[in-house]
Amino acid sequence: MSDFSLPFFPVPGNHDSPDGLLDEFIQYSGAPAAHYSFDYGSAHFVVADSHLGELPKRELAWLDADLSATSQPLKIVFLHYPPFDPDGSDYILRQGNDEFMALMQKHSVSHVFAGHIHAYAQEMRDGVNYIITGGGGAPLYTTSHSQAFYHYLRVTIDGVEVGVEIVKIEDM
Template identity: 25%
Template structure:
């Protein structure tokens, strides 16, 4: 079914401003898709402040105004054309398809650590677009520096054509730096740091492995450094863990459960193995106990899959950041590869297939997941 939907700018002031003020800088792009609702976001350039260093070098910084409109009373599994400018141009146009209200086959994409090699990121996005996913989840470190607006300008330029037609769900990584830009640019469920959504009878949970952006004061000694970081976030992560337990219990009849966070529970890098072990101790048996099938993360710039007690722990971080060597093969390791890649997940009525594909379209591996009983 195809329906036509025009989204009009309500402010009459916007009609009389200069043409360059009307031009869309980021977007339009789709957020918070549902079976009967959706959100469309876009940003316009408002001003160009400058900052000058002591040598007289001038840097121009874009200041953007962010817009969003919430759409309701839509029909499930239905395609709509939208136009946020409605000015006769193609600039504000896109297409959205609402999620189905029943368990039908669909696919989605997973990528991670797109960061700063924009040519690689663009190739990965082009390959993902060929699979025509219902949505995409990026497992964190979307940009190199979340507090640099120029990094976000590059990110949205690479994803421009993709995001106008496909919902984009981000995960907070350490490179996002808990930036206000992240919360301005994305419109996400719950508290935006950790959230969940459903499609058909599949449950998707996004966790925050980073916490709030803080710095350790210079006066904190090495002896007290570990305690400083542990105590800084203990309440935050304990609250998040209780929330996760409740979400998994509320959605215990879901056929598939996918969980995402930035940092891994099983790391194939020597200097990150201890942190991954601490993370596993914190979460305990929560994923196994609730029969989570797949835990996906980024952070380690390669592909790595470990399995334990029925849970697949997959590191997918090959969308643009410099690649890391596979330094360790863990007892739980099933497959690893130092390669740029993405994951195309096809969900059917009885099972799901994860097609791990490299930047050239070659298959790294295919994983079959059975529907939960």
């Protein structure tokens, strides 16, 4: 991963953990740990560790402490499993959903980006913009409340304004 000319900040997912591979994922990707945070410009970026499909109390406590410690005006959180599924299926966190969303509201987090669901969905909840972006290459899920197409997101930050552009793979 050191060959990239741009910074690379990975978020571990459920396929990065079988047979103890998470440590190898962290070492190979260059991530400092399975969860970490950093500041860039006016933003505080947080990568939460949900690769096992849950946010246990220790992860929620770390997240609360991390978000409490920052003075950055803009807070953006990334994790693999989303805290809710717009279609009501079971592709969500199995533990810590409500507590996670309460922390996002408490700390005035602007955006939460998640994957795992192989589709695109966006929903505002309690002032937090939740975006599920799972159209990167695996077979897509056909759903009633999300959009199934291959894509990536181009996210821009200007001060405290966040722009999110959906780029469909077929448009490239």
